Amino acid sequence: MTPRYWLMKSEPDVFSIDDLARRGTAGWDGVRNYQARNFMRAMKIGDQAFFYHSNARPPGVAGLMQVCREAYSDPTQFDPRDDHHEPRATRENPVWSQVDVRFVRKFSRLLPLDELRGVPALSELALFRRSRLSIQPVAPAQWAAVLVLAGLTPE
């Protein structure tokens, strides 16, 4: 099956692409938005994703990663001391999900939001229209256009 493409945001002060590069894989926990959660639940092993640095100077796409474990219960929802604790969640009926991702590569330069805005092929990116959605689908043509900006040729 053709892999699909996504964009996933993280604040680099909290978790950056360098953190992911060091660790190799990581659980994408802490997502507390239903639409973003539902996108994660739709992800399949092998799906590819942009690692987007949000709340950064400048914000932008930092590199690539790959889904290596499909959606499962986000354990932080059960921890009363965690910022992401979810009082409504029980082990039997969890509310929030996460996937695991594997580091693929860091771009040789960050592709700033400003630059992405100027690319006609990317004008429909959800990033520009649904600014608060932390996980969003990316169309194949959009994926390819970003790889070109990054100096990589689509495979």
Add this chain to the structure above:
DNA sequence: GCCAACGTTGGC
């Protein structure tokens, strides 16, 4: 089920 108040995201 409406909608005002509130909280969070995230660019600037």
Add this chain to the structure above:
DNA sequence: GCCAACGTTGGC
């Protein structure tokens, strides 16, 4: 740090 956008909560 500000604040616009927008998702969520809760009173009615």
